[in-house]
Amino acid sequence: MEKQRVFTLSQVAQHKSKKDCWLIINGRVLDVTKFLEEHPGGEEVLLESAGKDATKDFNDIGHSQAAKNLLVKYQVGFLQGYVVQEGDSNVGADSSKELKPKEMKAFVIKEDPAPKYKVFIEFFVPMFVAIFFFGYRNLTGAAQFSS
Ligand code: HEM
Numbered sequence: 795m796e797k798q799r800v801f802t803l804s805q806v807a808q809h810k811s812k813k814d815c816w817l818i819i820n821g822r823v824l825d826v827t828k829f830l831e832e833h834p835g836g837e838e839v840l841l842e843s844a845g846k847d848a849t850k851d852f853n854d855i856g857h858s859q860a861a862k863n864l865l866v867k868y869q870v871g872f873l874q875g876y877v878v879q880e881g882d883s884n885v886g887a888d889s890s891k892e893l894k895p896k897e898m899k900a901f902v903i904k905e906d907p908a909p910k911y912k913v914f915i916e917f918f919v920p921m922f923v924a925i926f927f928f929g930y931r932n933l934t935g936a937a938q939f940s941s
Contacts, residue, residue: 799823799871803847806873810845812837818847821876824868847873 801823809816815827817840830837835855843851 797866797869797871800874801871802874807845810841812841815840815844816870817843817845818873819849819852819865821849821873822865822869823871823873824865825870826868829864829868 803818806816806818806823809825812830813827815830816823816825818824826833826840830840833840839851840848
C-alpha cells in the first residue's frame, strides 16, 4: 500500500540530501537513503540525481536485472502523471526474465472544470424551466378562467 502513494516532482525534489535521498526511476519514487553506501556504483552518482528523475542515468549504465529488481525494494510510491505500463509489475517478481527498459506514458490529470456550474445546468435549469412552464400555464389558465 505504501508503495502506491503518489508524489509530485516538487515533493520528490525536497528529498535531496545524504540523510534523505529520493530519486525517480521509470515513474517509481525511490527512497535510496539506506542504499547510498551499498550502491556498487558509489553514493556520489545517486546524490547527483537526488530529488530528480534518474531514469536516463540508470538505463544508460545498463544495470543488471538484479539491480532492476532492487528498485521495488526502495520504492515509496509513484510519480504523479505517470502510468507504469504492462509488464513493469514483473520487476522483482521473476529475475530469470530480462526486462526491457520500461516506457512511461504521461497522462494529463483533468480536474472537473466547473462542477458547480454543471450542477447548476443539470439541476437548477430544468427546475427553472418547470417552474416557468407551470407558472405560465397557471397564469394563462387563470386568465382564461377569469375571462
Ligand atoms: C535505486 C537505484 C539504483 C540501484 C538499485 C542500483 C543498483 C546497482 C547495482 C546492483 C549495481 C551493480 C552492477 C549491476 O548489478 O548492474 C550498480 C552499479 C552501478 N550503478 Fe547503480 N543503481 C541505482 C541507481 C543508479 C543511478 C541513478 C546511477 C547514475 C548514474 C547509477 C550508476 C551506477 C554505476 C556507475 C554503477 C557501476 C557500473 C559498473 O561498475 O560497471 N546507479 N548499481
